[in-house]
Amino acid sequence: MQALTVERGSGRPTLRELPRPEPGPGEALVRTLRVGVDATDADVLAGAHGRFPEDEEYMILGHEAVGVVESAPADSELAAGQPVVPTVRRRAGAGEDGALDMAAPEDCLERGIAGAHGFMAEYFTSPVETLVPVPRAVAPAAFLVEPVSVVEKALSVATASRSAVDWSLDSAFVLGAGSLGLVGLAALADRGVDPLYCLDRRERPDPAVDIVERLGATYVDGRETPVTAFAERHDPVDLLVEATGHAPHAVEAVSALAPGGVAALLGLPDSDRQEVDLGRLHRDLVMYNRALVGSVNAGVRHYRRAVETLVAFPAWLRDRLAADVFAVTDYEAAFDARADGGQGRPLKTAVEFDTL
């Protein structure tokens, strides 16, 4: 079968012919439909994130997949023909008990990222309990389930973080109108959160800004209104979702929160030394009962909720985010596209291995 891989030190994806994998006990064989590309893939290619499978000279790329069950163990609930999305994390060795999505990353394997082959191949195998069914109608866009699951977990953690206090999620501010920010915004719009704001630094006309506004949110141009000025110009919000990976946003987020508000951080920035008023940060958190919660990865329950959210998205949004899908033979375009929704650029890319 064909597989998209990265070799040690190459920095570029390579198309490679590999044997079709054999499912082990408890595993299903999945025929891959589409696999999304994101910033983590770029970091993996650059060698800046993750690690190769042990004793391997290459790693199959890709962690945002949707496929169709080809075969599954007789005692599983998965039937051949069922579209499914695989989760990313796997236990490393015997591993620890407890939820994988809460484990330290160094104690986990992550398919297509850290120590385990990914899903960018015509077939992959995975334990049946890691495969989340998706309805056929949304299967072509279901490579978005993985990023939506990351948002679902963050919303779950952020909401729970306020469960002991007087708080309701009426208003929210998403930092970043990349594909993660946009699915976060859409998940909040689906929950009826209003008003909604989304910050980025984009020149109109811009397709991402169009989506922000079509979702009923207010676009905030960070060049005119930085995060720290948000609360002067708009009402401070109950929830902020950071999806920029811009390090100062972790601290600046606090200033945009209403009393009792929470900021969910999703980005993984590089080191960035800056002078900060730590006294003010500390006091602003305490005096106004605010919270900062970091969130990474997602568990099966978040994937299940993400499938529901993807189904609830307006069809135009699913279509728009799944518009730039490239054939395997054209894989370089999927990786090389500056997929940020800038004028004439795709919002999100994926590689297609097969169709339903």
Next chain:
Amino acid sequence: MQALTVERGSGRPTLRELPRPEPGPGEALVRTLRVGVDATDADVLAGAHGRFPEDEEYMILGHEAVGVVESAPADSELAAGQPVVPTVRRRAGAGEDGALDMAAPEDCLERGIAGAHGFMAEYFTSPVETLVPVPRAVAPAAFLVEPVSVVEKALSVATASRSAVDWSLDSAFVLGAGSLGLVGLAALADRGVDPLYCLDRRERPDPAVDIVERLGATYVDGRETPVTAFAERHDPVDLLVEATGHAPHAVEAVSALAPGGVAALLGLPDSDRQEVDLGRLHRDLVMYNRALVGSVNAGVRHYRRAVETLVAFPAWLRDRLAADVFAVTDYEAAFDARADGGQGRPLKTAVEFDTL
């Protein structure tokens, strides 16, 4: 009646003769027993925190009180002779709906702190719903209920913040062995949290360090093991409670947390500009699913829980923290004592207005 007040600009407490207050509709008249002194009182005296009641040239001090109901409305559940602890916050004007302890401080009055007279007088009045009953046996130490309520709210918020994820409160690290840190440590010991650690910068022998160890906790000398080195020498913890008001601790706390851990911040430091690696802070929060929660003040439910916690404290601890109580005539000693538990110094002071 006698009252301890601060006059505008004086910076010092003054004993003043005032008329006994008349309870309004729905209010009880309370005969004051004891009122604790804390760092907030020092800030109020210095003019660094809070504000005077409108149109008043003085403010009655004190927010950590215990008293005895002298008279209460016939339809209330409070009977004369019942020891009670008053909450601190009151609605400012018509105020907003919602929990007072979650409101912005500028939207509240705080008795003895911001815009409302405190409890350092022979009598005070307060709405019956703000008076929390305490058993007679612990009444002499019940000026500690207010600081314990602050800890109870923080523990409630911190625990709730992890309710959506795989987490249990097995280990904890308290920063600061002042009276707030010690009651926090004792509240955690009462919950069976083990191991427990407490950081301060004290020379042995020291009464606060003795209490830390008598509570079964490990004393961590911050001069030898700063917060940032904690996780190298001990296992990282599920919960950290910051009770130092040292600004860098808000950020350093993250490094002492296990994956999925939470730090509860209680301090209110002054501005403190420092160079910080914001990328690392951001990544350390996200990659390990960690949370930072600020918490201030407390609601009636936290006071009720604090009464239970105070009752559950070992008697020696209640006695030790209530050992340095000064007569009204000796009020200057209560305020002037460097109440930090250093060798020969009290751990905590209070002023006594009357006995049960």
